[in-house]
Amino acid sequence: MAKRTSRQTGKEAKVVELYKSRTSTLQKRIKKDEAAADALLITNPKDIRYLTGFVGDDSWALVPMRGSVITILSDRRFEEQIQIEAPQAKAVMRTKSLAVTLKETMDKRKFGKVILQPDYTTLATRKAIANKVGARNVIEFDDKLIQQRSIKTADEVKTIKEALVIQQCAFNQTIAEIEPGMTEYEIAALLEYKMRFLGADGPSFNTIIAADANASLPHAIPGKKKVKAGGIILIDWGASYNGYCSDMTRVVALGKMKPKMREIYQITLDAQMAAIDVIKPGIKLSDVDKVARDVITKAGYGKEFGHSLGHGLGLDIHEEPRLAASSKGVLEEGQIVTVEPGIYLPGVGGVRIEDDILVTSKGHQVLSDLPKSLESAII
Amino acid sequence: MAKRTSRQTGKEAKVVELYKSRTSTLQKRIKKDEAAADALLITNPKDIRYLTGFVGDDSWALVPMRGSVITILSDRRFEEQIQIEAPQAKAVMRTKSLAVTLKETMDKRKFGKVILQPDYTTLATRKAIANKVGARNVIEFDDKLIQQRSIKTADEVKTIKEALVIQQCAFNQTIAEIEPGMTEYEIAALLEYKMRFLGADGPSFNTIIAADANASLPHAIPGKKKVKAGGIILIDWGASYNGYCSDMTRVVALGKMKPKMREIYQITLDAQMAAIDVIKPGIKLSDVDKVARDVITKAGYGKEFGHSLGHGLGLDIHEEPRLAASSKGVLEEGQIVTVEPGIYLPGVGGVRIEDDILVTSKGHQVLSDLPKSLESAII
Numbered sequence: 001m002a003k004r005t006s007r008q009t010g011k012e013a014k015v016v017e018l019y020k021s022r023t024s025t026l027q028k029r030i031k032k033d034e035a036a037a038d039a040l041l042i043t044n045p046k047d048i049r050y051l052t053g054f055v056g057d058d059s060w061a062l063v064p065m066r067g068s069v070i071t072i073l074s075d076r077r078f079e080e081q082i083q084i085e086a087p088q089a090k091a092v093m094r095t096k097s098l099a100v101t102l103k104e105t106m107d108k109r110k111f112g113k114v115i116l117q118p119d120y121t122t123l124a125t126r127k128a129i130a131n132k133v134g135a136r137n138v139i140e141f142d143d144k145l146i147q148q149r150s151i152k153t154a155d156e157v158k159t160i161k162e163a164l165v166i167q168q169c170a171f172n173q174t175i176a177e178i179e180p181g182m183t184e185y186e187i188a189a190l191l192e193y194k195m196r197f198l199g200a201d202g203p204s205f206n207t208i209i210a211a212d213a214n215a216s217l218p219h220a221i222p223g224k225k226k227v228k229a230g231g232i233i234l235i236d237w238g239a240s241y242n243g244y245c246s247d248m249t250r251v252v253a254l255g256k257m258k259p260k261m262r263e264i265y266q267i268t269l270d271a272q273m274a275a276i277d278v279i280k281p282g283i284k285l286s287d288v289d290k291v292a293r294d295v296i297t298k299a300g301y302g303k304e305f306g307h308s309l310g311h312g313l314g315l316d317i318h319e320e321p322r323l324a325a326s327s328k329g330v331l332e333e334g335q336i337v338t339v340e341p342g343i344y345l346p347g348v349g350g351v352r353i354e355d356d357i358l359v360t361s362k363g364h365q366v367l368s369d370l371p372k373s374l375e376s377a378i379i
Numbered sequence: 380m381a382k383r384t385s386r387q388t389g390k391e392a393k394v395v396e397l398y399k400s401r402t403s404t405l406q407k408r409i410k411k412d413e414a415a416a417d418a419l420l421i422t423n424p425k426d427i428r429y430l431t432g433f434v435g436d437d438s439w440a441l442v443p444m445r446g447s448v449i450t451i452l453s454d455r456r457f458e459e460q461i462q463i464e465a466p467q468a469k470a471v472m473r474t475k476s477l478a479v480t481l482k483e484t485m486d487k488r489k490f491g492k493v494i495l496q497p498d499y500t501t502l503a504t505r506k507a508i509a510n511k512v513g514a515r516n517v518i519e520f521d522d523k524l525i526q527q528r529s530i531k532t533a534d535e536v537k538t539i540k541e542a543l544v545i546q547q548c549a550f551n552q553t554i555a556e557i558e559p560g561m562t563e564y565e566i567a568a569l570l571e572y573k574m575r576f577l578g579a580d581g582p583s584f585n586t587i588i589a590a591d592a593n594a595s596l597p598h599a600i601p602g603k604k605k606v607k608a609g610g611i612i613l614i615d616w617g618a619s620y621n622g623y624c625s626d627m628t629r630v631v632a633l634g635k636m637k638p639k640m641r642e643i644y645q646i647t648l649d650a651q652m653a654a655i656d657v658i659k660p661g662i663k664l665s666d667v668d669k670v671a672r673d674v675i676t677k678a679g680y681g682k683e684f685g686h687s688l689g690h691g692l693g694l695d696i697h698e699e700p701r702l703a704a705s706s707k708g709v710l711e712e713g714q715i716v717t718v719e720p721g722i723y724l725p726g727v728g729g730v731r732i733e734d735d736i737l738v739t740s741k742g743h744q745v746l747s748d749l750p751k752s753l754e755s756a757i758i
Contacts, residue, residue: 056598076685077597118503123495123519126502140502186576193572197565202585218456219435306455 015053016088018067018153022051025148027065030115034141038111039064041102044120047145047317048072054086055243059368060098061089062105062114068299071109072341073101099125101122103132115141129151150312150320151334156244157358157367160313160336163200163246164356164368167239171250171370175379180229180254184209184222187233195239202237204245205317213348215251217340218307229255232349238317244330247338248368252379261351264301264343267327268351271295271341272372275309275323278358279339279364285327293325310338313356335359338369382708385485394432395467397532399447401430404527408442409494418443420481420508423499425694426524427451434622435464438470439477441484441493450488452480478504482511494520526540529699530713535623536737539692539715542625543577543747546618549573549631550749554758559608559633563588563601566612574618583617583624584696594630594729596746597686597721608634610693611728615718617696624696627747628716628733631758640730643680643722644753647730650720651751653701654688658718658736660745664706671703671720680722689717692735714738715746 010017030040042061044050049055052070059074063180071090072082082091092100106114114133116126118140130138152160174191188207188286196202210220211227214235225232231254238247251265275292289309296305312335321329323337331337342352355368421427421440428434429445430442431449431512438453451461461470485493493512495505497519509517544662544690553570566708575581589599590606594613606612610633617626629719630644654671668688675684687703691714698710702716710716716738734747 080596081598109517116502119501119508122498123500123502123505124497124521127497127519140506142503185578189572189575191580192575193568196571198570199564206581217459219460294400 004179012087019052019070019086019088019157022148023068026051026063026145026187028140029148030143031065034115034139037065037113037114037115037139037141038301039106039109040115040143041117041121042145043125044145047117047149049243050145052086052089054082054089056081057319060102062109062111064111064127068313070172071097071105073105088115097128098152099128099132102129106133107114108198109370113137113139115139117144117145119146128330146320149314151332152314152336152358153334156314157334157336159242159244160246160356161367163204163239163241163244164248166198166200166241166366167237167246168247168370169198170200170239171235171237171248175252176223178227178233178252178254180231181226183224183226184211184214184220184233185224187227188222191235193238195237200239200241201243202240204240204247204313207234208234208249208312210234210283210350212349213347216255216344216346216348217350218344219277227254230258231293232257232261232351234350234352236352236354238356238359244314245313245315246356246368247313247317247354248356248370249340249342249352250370250372250377251353254379257374259379260345261349262374264304264345265294265351265353265377267299267301268341268343268353269372269374271305271323272339272353275339275341276357276364277369279331279359280362281333281359284330285321285323286325287324288323288339289327289329293340296341296343304345305341306344310340310354312337331359333359333361391466397534398431398449398465398467401527402442402447402449405430405442405522405524406447408527409520409522410444413494413518416492416494416518416520417443418488418492419522420496421524422496422504423524426496426528428622429524429528429694431465431468433457433461433468435460439481441481441488441490443490445486450484452477452484476507477501478507478511481508485512490514492518494518494522496522496524498525525699527529528693529692530711530716531737532713535693536713536715538621538623538626539735540746542583542618542620542623543575545577545579545620546616546625546627547747547749548616549579549618550578550616550627554631555611557606557631557633557758559610560605562603562605563590563593563599563612564603566606566614567601570614570616574616579618579620581619581625583619583692587613587615587628589613589729591728592649592726595723595725595727596729597723606633609637611636611640611730612635613729613731615731615733620717622694624692624694625735625747626692626696626733627735627749628719628721628731629749629751629756630730630732631756633758636753636757639724640728641753643683643724644730644732644756646675646678646680647720647732648721648751648753650684651718651734653734653744654718654720655734655736655745658710658716658738659741660712660738661709663709664700664702665704667702667706667710667718668706671718675720675722683722683724684720684723685723689719689733691716710738712738712740
């Protein structure tokens, strides 16, 4: 815990300004539509971290609609941690339930109406809160924090780059050790171990290691299937570093790659590169998806690309925006998205190639840089 | 995925009976209080697994109040998986939103009123459902499935024992490799790798490796602190195996243990053994906590034992029942609880010793069996 927090030392003032500015942006957007509210109750731990720096759990953050001092409702286990991670916040160490502590805090700060986060608050929590503060004082309002979080600061970009360095280094170390006869789950164990050893908090999601026909299942769980010479392995993995997620996919072939796999590999790669190429601020989310889909459809595999093209990432592995045919809106500077087209042939195998792309002021920057040419995929 | 599900092969009929019986128990309890309901909507993935065997996500299960056929509302990604894992269930592959698909399924089965799980359903989900099925058809009712899940079947006990075999084997392999100068996070990486390699799905919670003074923080995150000769390491870890969690804590000392740590180690161990000793069906949850607390208080460290004694475990790492001063109720046959007293001296160190205990018909069985005498703790 000490280490994790000491990374902030020396830039505390800057960090406090960052949290103030995030809070102020949130307040402004909400005020337009929910002027009657006095405060916003944040129950999603990732949002609490985003607004205060505090990374513990079992806690709520009460954000005032005026002023910048956020109150963290927590308990004694997290007292020291809050002082270190969120010194700018006011901390209340509760001895009663969170709902009772919320009521007491609202009374003290003369708050009447409070907004709850509909996507993160359960019916049981709302009931407990309404029982204490009164049902008419509870407002359900979508705070759109997830949209706000999609625009990354330079520090956030740097952290995600560090996560990518870890996951790519671990990948290189792992494929150097892969031999025919190893099982999917052994490879997953090795890859995750190396990420952890290189400083990752852990994998950013459940690692997918799928050999041969298993690669056609988008949600394969690494099992006892053995990788074999001449076969392919789909590897979809990511690192969590300082709370931020990275996410990549590569397909490798042991020794040689069969003609059918070579064919879909090259089409998938062409589709991915074409889609990355058009990424810039202002382009429609659905258009980026379409560019990749058109390449694959033209090659005759449109039906075998059964998912959307990509997603934002950050504190969560899946964030806004979504690169999908059904998405509204456009890409904005500072967003980071995955671009991950795939072709899946049931019973045969599959290919997906995924990189993480930052939207820059004039175009984009590919943050991940493992080789992905057809030649490089043969190990 | 194939492997995970093939474990069921050969005992499918027995498994189907199990899911039927769990469903029937649930229906009976709910009918008493909510006779007007036609169905129960399960949104918690662990509960869906408990009632059907299906382990995927992004899906809901609709449990009728009469009859045993559960409908799983899912999408094409999980079609094959549901057929394998939950052949007894009816599966609907949706092309629209979950809420719309729920409405269509309810109409088809002539269901009017549906119960939602208050602890797992968000305000946003309830709103989406109410918009489709009508607000007056939505009932918030605590299904108490978490209570029902606390009584384990023989197969569940066996699976948790297998998780314990993995975590204990990985522990023995890891402490054999610990040397002064290793960091906390390196030890965590090693321990998690070995669990994964031995067949665990992964750690059942974030591994705690806390050296010396860090051991006084109940929620320490493994950092760059190095372990040293003559120092102690608190290790709180667990394996997830076939979805079931195990959970243990041991404290080891490198070469020798300082007198103060020896003192609190022995007191903690005495407290733990005394509490385990009284475990049997019918004993008050609060009394088990009291037995351990009395030993520690009598020794002068009552204030340094700042958490409750233990918790149930199963598909979740924290389940019912809780062994705490504030708990109501008694232990029942078939429950599995952790017993984990601790003494924490800020700035100095801490000791916690934790085992997993099954409540048997006449008493208890300690499922974990790593040595824990003071002598065995010195490595």
